[in-house]
Amino acid sequence: MLGLMQNQPLLTSMLLDFAARHHGDTPIVSRRVEGDIHRYTYRDLAARSKQLANALDGMGLAAGDRVASLAWNGYRHMELYYGVSGSERVMHTLNPRLHPEQMAWIINHAEDKVLCFDMTFLPLVQAIHAKCPTVKQWVALCDADKLPADSGIPGLVDYEAWIGGQKTDYAWPQFDENTAAGLCYTSGTTGNPKGALYSHRSTVLHAYGGALPDALNVSARDSMMPVVPMFHVNAWGLPYVAALVGCKVVFPGPAMDGKSLYELMEAEQVTMAAGVPTIWQMLLTHVQSNGLKFSSMNRTVIGGSACPPAMIDTFREEFGIDVLHAWGMTETSPLGTVCTLKNKQLSLPPAQQLAIRVKQGRAIFGVDMRIVGDDGQDQPWDGKAYGDLLVRGPWIMDTYFKGASPLVEDAQGRGWFPTGDVATIDADGFMQITDRSKDVIKSGGEWISSIDIENIAMGHPAVAMAACIGMPHPKWDERPIVAVVKKPGAQLTREELLKFYEGKGQAKWQIPDDVVFVEAIPLGATGKMLKTKLREDLKDYKLPGL
Ligand code: ADP
Numbered sequence: 144m145l146g147l148m149q150n151q152p153l154l155t156s157m158l159l160d161f162a163a164r165h166h167g168d169t170p171i172v173s174r175r176v177e178g179d180i181h182r183y184t185y186r187d188l189a190a191r192s193k194q195l196a197n198a199l200d201g202m203g204l205a206a207g208d209r210v211a212s213l214a215w216n217g218y219r220h221m222e223l224y225y226g227v228s229g230s231e232r233v234m235h236t237l238n239p240r241l242h243p244e245q246m247a248w249i250i251n252h253a254e255d256k257v258l259c260f261d262m263t264f265l266p267l268v269q270a271i272h273a274k275c276p277t278v279k280q281w282v283a284l285c286d287a288d289k290l291p292a293d294s295g296i297p298g299l300v301d302y303e304a305w306i307g308g309q310k311t312d313y314a315w316p317q318f319d320e321n322t323a324a325g326l327c328y329t330s331g332t333t334g335n336p337k338g339a340l341y342s343h344r345s346t347v348l349h350a351y352g353g354a355l356p357d358a359l360n361v362s363a364r365d366s367m368m369p370v371v372p373m374f375h376v377n378a379w380g381l382p383y384v385a386a387l388v389g390c391k392v393v394f395p396g397p398a399m400d401g402k403s404l405y406e407l408m409e410a411e412q413v414t415m416a417a418g419v420p421t422i423w424q425m426l427l428t429h430v431q432s433n434g435l436k437f438s439s440m441n442r443t444v445i446g447g448s449a450c451p452p453a454m455i456d457t458f459r460e461e462f463g464i465d466v467l468h469a470w471g472m473t474e475t476s477p478l479g480t481v482c483t484l485k486n487k488q489l490s491l492p493p494a495q496q497l498a499i500r501v502k503q504g505r506a507i508f509g510v511d512m513r514i515v516g517d518d519g520q521d522q523p524w525d526g527k528a529y530g531d532l533l534v535r536g537p538w539i540m541d542t543y544f545k546g547a548s549p550l551v552e553d554a555q556g557r558g559w560f561p562t563g564d565v566a567t568i569d570a571d572g573f574m575q576i577t578d579r580s581k582d583v584i585k586s587g588g589e590w591i592s593s594i595d596i597e598n599i600a601m602g603h604p605a606v607a608m609a610a611c612i613g614m615p616h617p618k619w620d621e622r623p624i625v626a627v628v629k630k631p632g633a634q635l636t637r638e639e640l641l642k643f644y645e646g647k648g649q650a651k652w653q654i655p656d657d658v659v660f661v662e663a664i665p666l667g668a669t670g671k672m673l674k675t676k677l678r679e680d681l682k683d684y685k686l687p688g689l
Contacts, residue, residue, distance in 0.1 A: 152317060152318065152319060152320035152343065152344075153320045153343055153344045153347035153348065154229070154315070154317070154318070154320060154343045154347070155224075155225060155228045155229055155324055155343055155346055155347065155383065156225070156228075156229035156315035157347065158225075158347065158350065158383055158386040158387050159185075159188070159189050159192060159225045159229060159315075159386055160189070160315070161386065161387070161389070162185040162188075162189070162385075162386035162387075162389050163185050163186050163188070163189035165389055166185050166363065166389025166390075167184060167185055167186040168184050168185075168186065169184060169185050169363075169389055169390070169391055170182055170183070170184055170391050170392075171183055171184065171185065171187075171188055171218055171221065171391070171392045171394070172391070172392070172393045172394065172411050173216075173217040173218045173393075173394040173396055174217070174394065174395055174396035174397075174398055174403070174407060175217060175396055176215065176217075176261050176262050176263055176284075176285070176396060176397055177285075177286075177289070178398075181217075181218060183218060185386070185389065188218065188221060188222060188225070189225075190311040191222045191226075191306065191311075192222045192225040192226035192229060193226065193309075193310070193311050193312060193313035194226075194306040194307070194309035194310065194311055194313075195222055195223065195226030195227070195306050195309070196226045196227075196229060196230035196313045196315075197306075197309035197310055197313055198305050198306045198309050199226070199227065199230055199232060199257070200230065201309070202257075202279070202280060204232055204256060204257065206231040206232065206318075206322075207231070207232065207233060207322075207323065208232050208233065208256045208257075209232070209233045209235045209253050209254060209255045209256060209326060210223065210227045210232050210233070210234060210235065210255065210256065210257040210258075210259070211235040211236075211237050211250060211253065211255040211257065211258045211259070211278075212234070212235070212236050212237060212258075212259050212260070212373075212374070213237045213239050213258065213259070213260040213261065213264045213267065213268070213374075214239075214259065214260060214261045214264075214284055214373065214374070215261055215263070215372065215373075215394075215395075215396045215397045216369055216370075216372060216373045216378060216394040216395055216396060217261075217284075217394045217396050218394065219259075219284045219302060220284070220373050220394075221373075221382050221392075221394075223259060224325075224373070224377075224382050224383075225386075228324040228325060228343065228346075229315045230313070230315070230316065231316055231318055231322060233323045233324065233325065233326050233340070234324065234325045234326070235253050235255055235325070235326040235327075236325070236326075236327055236373060236374040236377065237249065237250070237258075237328075237374060238328070238372075238374045238375065238668045238669065239263075239264050239267060239374065240667075240668035240669070241336075241668050243267060243270050243271050245336065246267070246271055247271045247274040247275055248336075249328050249336055249338075250271070250275045250277070250278065251274075251275060251276075251277060252338070252544075252545065253326060253328075253338065253544070254277045255275070255277055255278055256277060256278065256279050256280070257278065257279065257280045257281075257282060258275070258278045258280075258281055258282070259282040259283075259284050259302065260281070260282070260283060260284060261284050261285075261397070262283060262284070262285050262289060263397055265283070265291070265294065268281065268296060269294065269295055269296060272296050272297075280298065280300070281296050281297075281298065281299045281300075282299075282300055282301070282302050282305055283299060283300070283301050283302065284302045285301050285302065285303075286301065286303050287301050287303055287304050289301070320342065320343045320344035320347075321342045321343070321344055322342060322343055323340050323341070323342055324341050324342055324343045324345075324346050325340075325341040325346060325377060326338050326339070326340050326341070326544060327339050327341070327376055327377065327473055328473070329472075329473045329474070337543045337544075337546055338543055338544030338545070338546070339473050339474050339476075339540045339543070339544070340540075340544045341377075341476060341538075344537065345476060345537060345538040346377075346380070346383055346476070346538075347383070347387075348509060348537050348538055349380050349383070349476045349478060349509075349538040350380055350383035350384045350386075350387045351387065352478060352507045352508060352509045352510075352538070353379070353380050353381075353383075353384045353478050353507070354384045354387055354388050355507065355508070356483075357481065357483045357505070357507070358478065358481045358483075358507045359381075359384065359415070359417075359444055359467060359469075359478075359481065360415075360442070360467075360483075361384050361385070361388050361390055361415065362388050362390065363388050363389045363390055364390070364414075365388070365390040365391065365414045365415055366390065366391040366392075366393060366411055366412050366413045366414050366415075366439070367381060367384075367385055367390050367391065367392050367393065367413070367414070367415050367416070367417075368392075368393040368394075368395060368404075368407070368408060368411075368413040368415070368416040368417075369381040369382065369385075369392070369394065369416075369417055369418075370395055370399065370404065370416055370417060370418035370422055371417050371418045371419065371422075371447065372669075375447075375669045376471070376472075376473050376476065376477040377476075378417070379417055379444070379446070379469075379471070379477055379478060380476060380477070380478060381417060391411070393407060393408075393411040393413055395407055399422060399425075400425060400429075401425040401426045401427075401428055401429025401430070402429050404416075404422075404425075404426050404429075405426060405429055405430060405435065408437065408439070408440060409437075409438060409439070412438070412439040413439060413440055414439055414440060414441055414442070415440070415441065415442050415443065415444065416440065416443050416444070417443065417444035417445075417446075418443075418444075418445065418447075419445070419446070419447035419448060419669065419670045419671065420445055420447070420448055420449070420450050420451065420454060421608075421666065421670045421671075422670060423443065423445060423450075423454060423458075424454070424607070424608070427454070427457060427458075428607075428630075430462075431461075436462065437462050437463075437464060440462075440464055441463075441464060441465065442464060442465040442466070442467055443458065443464055443465075443466055443467070444467045444469055444481075445466050445467070445468055445469070446468065446469035446470055446471060446477075446503075447669060447670070447671060448671045448672065449503075449576060449594045449597070449598065450466060450468045450501070451597070451598050451601035451602070452497060452500075452501045452598055452601075452602065453598075453601050453602040454466065454601070455468065455497065455500050455501060456497060466500065467481055467482060467483065467504075468481070468482040468500060468501065468502070468503055468504055469481045469482070469503070469504065470503035470504065470564075470574065470576060472562060474539065474540040474560060474562075475510070475534060475536075475538065475539050475540070475560070475562075476538040476539070476540075478507055478510075478538075479506065479507070479510050479512070479534055480503050480504040480505055480506050480507065480510070480512070480574050481504045481505070481507060482499070482500055482501075482502055482503060482504030482505070482573065483504065483505070484496065484499060484500070485571060488571075499573060501575075501598070502569075502573045502574065502575040503566070503573075503574050503575055503576050504573060504574065505571075505572045505573055505574070506534075506572065506574070509536045509537055509538065510534055510535075510536040510538075510539065511534065511535050511536055512532060512533065512534045512568070512574060513532075513533045513534075513559065514528070514529065514530035514531065514532055514533070514566055514567065514568055515530045515531050515533060516530045516531075519551075522568075524568040524569060524570055524572065525567075525569065525570060526567050526568070526569030526570065526573075526575070527567060528567060529565055529566060529567045529577050529590070530565065530566070531561060531562070531563075531564075531565060531580065532561075532562045532564045532565065532566040532574070532576070533551065533559035533560065533561055533562065534559065534560050534562060535557065535558065535559045535560060539560050540560060541558065549561060563579055563580050563581070564576050564578070564579055564580065565577045565578050565579070565580050565583055565590075576594065577590070577592040577594060577595070578590075578592050578593055578594060582612070582674055584611070584612075584613035584621050584622075584623045585613070585620050585621050586613070586616070586619045586620060586621055586622055586623070586652060587618075587619045587620065587652070588620075589652070591613075591623050591652075591653050593610075593611035593612065593613075593623065593674075594611075595649065595653070596609075596611040596623055596625055596644075596649075596653070596654075596655055597609045597610060597611050597625070599643070599644055599647045599649070600625050600627060600640065600643075602643075602647075603635070603640060603643050604630075604633070605629055605630055605633035605634065605635035606627055606628070606629065606630065606633075606635070606640075607628045607629060607630045607631075607633075608627070608628040608663075608664050608672075609625050609626065609627050609628075609664075610625070610626045610664045610672045610674060610677055611623050611624070611625045611626075611655065612624065612626070612674055612677055612678055612681070614656075614681075614684065614686050616686060616689070617689070622655075622656045622686055623653075623655040623656065624655050624656055624657040624658070624659055624684075624686070625640070625655045625657075625658055625659070626658075626659045626660075626661050626664060626677060626681070627640065627658055627659070627660055627661065628660075628661060628662065628663055628664055629660060635660075637657065637658040637660075640658045641654065641655070641658060656686055656687060657686060657687055659681065659684065661680075664677060665677055665680065
């Protein structure tokens with residue numbers, strides 16, 4: 144027997160309509176590429192997203208066609224999110240930090256028809272446009288007076304002229320909620336980029352899940368700053384979560400340095416922000432070295448790579464800011480787990496609470512997870528046994544765009560997505576990533592977690608950044624070393640840091656064999672440490688005594 148409830152497809156246009164109607168005057172504030180601060184409201188966002196949809200109709204773009212963006216976090220990018228998907232086209236966010244060759248490859252693979260870019264990326268577009276024959280329209284996300292006369296890009300228009308003459312009325316079409324809404328390629332730290340194609344249904348459900356109190360806990364009372372780029376897994380879905388709850392949004396634009404972020408946070412009274420650990424490290428350095436405080440921020444979402452315990456501790460103890468440590472990936476939309484304590488854990492002493500907070504957290508309703516051993520058998524949830532992390536749920540990917548399905552079947556024939564991460568899960572359901580499977584260090588048949596080694600180094604006051612990799616060893620297969628960037632002006636020797644590892648819960652054989660001081664750790668397109676590059680940089684390195 145079927146239920147007798149209204150069968151309304153879950154579409155991203157619902158989120159925009161809701162925000163415009165119920166939170167019409169709530170501000171959306173953006174730092175623009177030009178450097179000035181732009182302000183408008185959800186009502187304006189809706190009107191301009193409709194103008195954009197009319198412009199796309201006007202050029203005869205078909206349902207399902209891809210519209211790409213190369214842009215920072217800002218109001219025009221948000222209009223693209225809603226105007227493109229709402230009118231049944233597919234929003235494809237490109238990561239501007241990729242190599243131009245890789246970018247052209249992705250544009251051709253996606254068969255993008257329109258490409259909208261911030262002026263920061265004009266030189267990049269000039270370099271690749273001739274290699275992208277599928278793109279029929281290039282659009283500069285700028286005011287008319289900023290459009291260069293001689294860009295060399297055929298038919299280039301400025302966004303304002305493109306949508307300016309269009310009507311602000313548009314009836315969002317109704318269609319199957321499983322229709323594609325967004326396309327995002329993995330950043331390729333683990334090989335060739337692959338496309339995850341999100342549906343309207345997965346996007347809306349992910350926004351519901353993300354807003355929950357035990358997830359990111361977002362409400363109409365928040366002032367939210369997505370620092371994580373909108374080209375990195377849709378800024379973790381925050382532009383959708385924001386509309387779902389109708390909160391104020393503050394976009395940092397291209398200015399991601401500690402000073403600019405801090406000043407905007409204070410000026411706009413940001414209550415929650417989200418980004419990768421490297422960004423927060425820069426912010427903390429700025430705030431600490433200038434003796435500043437946060438006057439409105441109460442929590443920050445940190446994910447994308449493991450958040451060092453020292454960072455969680457500093458935010459909490461020095462600034463009264465809760466860190467929500469979160470885990471996810473492009474293929475999981477991305478929110479999978481968020482670390483928030485349970486009621487029974489609130490009375491634990493601070494050190495025990497910190498030991499929980501450093502974990503990647505509990506599954507959000509909608510995400511199911513397992514850890515399995517090499518034999519495919521489930522590992523116990525005891526916080527010690529580790530295995531390959533598998534996930535499933537309505538916002539987890541099934542098949543790559545124009546590619547294969549990586550899912551593995553369980554005994555009941557249900558498909559699970561293999562994350563490529565190795566993790567433990569404790570009896571309370573808190574998952575902790577020990578490593579990416581390719582970064583695990585295998586020493587004498589035992590595994591050493593590179594994340595544990597990095598976390599300890601990051602706890603040393605002289606260390607700005609640390610990356611642990613395995614080096615070939617004739618007897619042990621691999622031995623860990625740690626590459627370290629010192630804080631400016633700080634003194635630290637190899638021996639001091641190795642000594643610092645003692646008494647930190649590591650067995651003797653888990654302590655790194657060597658410390659290599661480097662100027663910088665190579666970062667990938669999404670601000671994560673690029674260990675493949677680090678291994679390459681250190682290819683002539685020899686372990687002590689070999
Ligand atoms: P890519 O795989 O191209 O780097 P993703 O952004 O999809 O792009 O990266 C997902 C991966 O990032 C996860 O599989 C995991 O290894 C890592 N990751 C994400 N969040 C965390 C976290 N909180 N702690 C540790 N690792 C994380």
